[in-house]
Amino acid sequence: MPASEPVLLGRKRVLPSCPNPLFLKWLTELRDEAKEKGLKIQYTYQKAISSLNKYPLPLQNAKEAKILQNFGDGICKILDDKLQRYLRENGQDAPIHSLPEGAPPAGRRDNNNLAPSKKKNAAGDHGKEKGKGGKGGRGAAGKRKREYVPQKRSGGYAVLLALYRESQLPGGKGYMFKMELQTEAQPLCDKSFTVPDLGSKYTAWSSVSTLIQKNLLMKTHNPARYSLTEEGSALAERLDSAERGSKDDPEEVRSDREEEEEEEEGGPGVVDLTASDNEEEKEEERIQPAERLTCVAPPRTEADGTGDAGNTKAASRKPGAGSLLPGTYEIILCVDFIETTGGGSHHRKQELVKELQRNGVNFDVRKLNVGDFLWVAREKVAPVPGQLRAPAARELVLDYVIERKRMDDLCGSIIDGRFREQKFRLKRCGLRRPVYLVEECGTAASHLSLPESTLQQAIINTQVVDGFFVKRVQDVRESAAYLTVMTRYLTKLYQNCTLMCRSRELEGDGGSDEEERESPSCSLISFAEFNHGAVKNKCQTVREVFARQLMQISGLSGDKAAAILEHYNTPHSLLTAYKRCVSEAEKEKLLSSIRYGKLKRNLGPALSRTVYQLYCTEGALT
Template identity: 30%
Template sequence: MRILEPLSNDEFLPENLKDLYSKFLQELIDELSPRQEQLQITYSKAKKNLNDTDGIFYYPGDLKKVKGIGATIISRLEAKIQEYCNERGIRPPEPKAARDVPTGTKRSRTALRTDSNKEQISQTTDTQPPKKQRKKVYIPKKRSGGYAILLGLLELRAVKRGYSKEEVITSAQKYTDHSMEGNFATKEFYGSWSSINSLKKHNLIVEVGRPKRYSLTEEGVTLAETLKTADGIVFQREREKEGSRDNSMRDIETTANLSELLEKEKLSPSFRQGKPNSSFIDYTFESTGTPIGTNRALTPNRNPTVPSGKSPSSVPSKNTFRKRFNGVSYELWVKGSYEVYPIIDHREVKSQNDREFFSNAFARKGMKNEIRQLALGDILWVAKNKRTGCQCVLNTIVERKRLDDLASSIRDNRFMEQKNRLEKSGCSNKYYLIEETMGGSIGTMGEALKTALWLILVYYKFSMIRTMNSDETVERIYALNEVIEHHYSKKSLLVLYPNNMENQDDYKKVLETFKSEFERKGNIECCHSFECFQEMMGKSEMRTIGELTINVLMFIKGVSLEKAIAIQSIFPTLNHILNAYQRCKSPHEANMLMFSKLGEAPGTKRITKGLSEKIADVFSTL
């Protein structure tokens, strides 16, 4: 039988405080304001569950077994019982940790507070030390994502040198039963690659650089070798006597500029001269509405000739070794060693009920394509190395807009933000494809649309394709793809693999540095890897403080990108803006601050008195 706590004035607490705790919960409910509806629901559920649960509840910690009562509610009930006991001069229930009851055993939770029981527990504690809780060792399940990544990195010998996500996935895919990457065409939005987070958490792999590179830690190597031995896995290089020679040679990167590259690779410097930075649209369409379908000179040879007696697959492929220039690794893909096709963003749909319209339409025309999530743009052309499977980004990107979508993007400043990122992509051929169909009304945005189209063509020097509907869009993209395939059938690609970029500006600078060196002679085009493009060109990836300041300013209605850039040129960070408003001696001075700075600015940079007051309303109250 439970011994009751002795109290002053000969009072005792009841053996079961269940009703008292229920009363305290009702008090907590009554203390809530009408706006705290969610807390009221939580406390009410806790009270109901407590009343429905059988058992003795003496210590506040005993309430843990009641569904809906967690640490927060227990702490508040503990404060209530403490206050209740203090008012009556009663000794409150002692916390379990302060009593002589051993923790970690089921018996300790229900042990009766008797003198004999205390004596038995004390003797048991003296003779039997408490068990130490063993730390669970993380071992990934066989054929899971983590299992595959560890073995893939071990096969790549990724200890001193890190490898990209694409390289790791290529090596690891054969060791798992699931796709490493999500497949948006089959509605598989998540892949086994997400297991990389568990491996990082348990210090089995290291992630460094931008774009990210992955390598094994000592613990990771040990675990990967254990898994390999346990499952009897034999790597390809272990089957071939000279298999390790190729891998070791890949780790050797020699420095080579253009002249050295031409000499080593025996490339001819002669090439077909074309207009510098000319748009493919000049060759694709005779007019704004007619694709060229009969010009055979522009039709790529889909069946390249091979030596007689040999199939295309039997033609020996040249090994691709990495070199360095200006501290950046690169590979040369000679013409014919890669295939060209577009990647369509998985959000690019004709309608909610026809999400794969474009992919299926291109496939019916015999045009290879992929559906993936793109960091930038709606359609992006890539090249895929036939031997390694690696992908790189070519110089053509398309942003597709319906008229109503374009109007919406102008209203919320997405139009300028997308334009800004498209310029940072480094792509020479940037297209706005405008479909004149509408899923909604454009309201009073007619003049704004005309201005936006004028800016695209004249001011920003983007190319534009206008179509009547999605079917015509398919025809235009197909014609553009024909020209792109023909263009790259005569090109060798120089693929960059930088590993220490800080922001999107660095992405473009590195590309321009290589273009100025390697595109001077020779039929070579420089481009980033697709993985680098995906990681660096995302909306929120690698933003500088200045870019964040511009984005915050653009949330204020009426502040366009040009106005935000003009403000940021005067006040580099949000802290500068806040300090400027704090120094204002009167509300009128604060309201006129931006007008005094940019009231006489030219064109779209000018800030009116009304807009200046709006900006002051946001910042002067912070």
């Protein structure tokens, strides 16, 4: 076999700043001409240039640019006229997404983008200015535009460095979520990304809006993903080189303060990355970054089934400023207020509270938007002298949530459809270990609306098919005993762990693999984020509402609804497909061949006919 070619290592090829350099060049010439004549339309052209620089796709003609901000009929007509003239001079097959050979590159610097007739004057005005990498001077034209460089160890500085270093890692995804970015950037910043200074409402995260305005940072998707632009990557590379003490920096990094002093003194100054952008920041209190800590979990035992594999993975994570160290927090059982008051037997619910108090369980009654019981690690805070109330304690939710069901409640929830919806919401709540606590109801079971075999089958399906852990107890006292044992077990399990705050945005980053399930997770969601994300009646998309409609049909499970949504993601698309059918028989069988689940079975004609009748029958259903 021939020898394999050596692998060439190096930086990624830098992509062009704009896929439409011809349009950019013409707009720049128009802006410069208007600038020389003192016309205010120069600002309109500049806004169009900024919009075009941010657009990542090639344009075939100027009319397609109307979707961009600041592109009106006038600008599009001018560009189309220039495009037609260009094609007549260079041929109809001339490339329009690259500049002709010998043409100056389209960019943002005024000197490089002037029209040919204006370059001579520009050269005279800026004759003292050096090429790229030089310190540059000023001519008769006035002040040269200064580059924005964030202050060292400021919020913007830390965000740029964190994103740049993530992009240099092997297999880096090129973007970061908000919580992830704050965690990585905090050690590089002297201010907190989450807590404002005393007397101020701004945190280090406030500087992100400035980076976006300066076209150094991009914010896309929902949840938001933050990534560097080409300019931001170039600036971050220089900042990183200076941070690591590199001497072969391609350009000298100049702070805003140095450039202001240079303008006053009439010459270039010495590069100083530690200079402040303004006087106020020098007076701000410096907050020391959190120390790098490790997560130590209890040794593996037969009772809890935990091992060292998860500890190695958890220890590799870097806790940010929101970490809770061992001994600085306590484990609290949270009980949904519905479990203590209102609805059902009040005596039975008060008995649960009394049993927990009798067992010495530290619990708190509050509103839970999903589940009936869960545990939080609550920070221990001491009262501050001179303040009426103690500071608010941080709370991180442990990965265990319990839904309690009496047999009569289980029967009612199966009939009205709540049972399936509750399981769906528990799976999506962000906690990895949901538990169903099934409580027998004694002789009342003989008077239920559903046969006992149906209820037993529902419980087995919950454990085997849905993957929930099911714990069966006889009465309220056993339920309280189970909650007591779980509280003490979790207190011991997490007693030596350093807990870090993660975001639900990072739920797909390896949090649900088997290795994570075998160890106590030290990366947890804050209680506020968990409870807000579990709101039952929050705003939903049309696709989500359509899925919930479909799941109300008897026999149409979540897998079947998801399979239908892959083909028809809204009711309108489904009704449009029905209209295209030529006969009633074809409409009834439209969904029958859709495959669902791991076994890829067909939905079948019966279910397809039911969906058709639901959405296409006029008047009341019989």
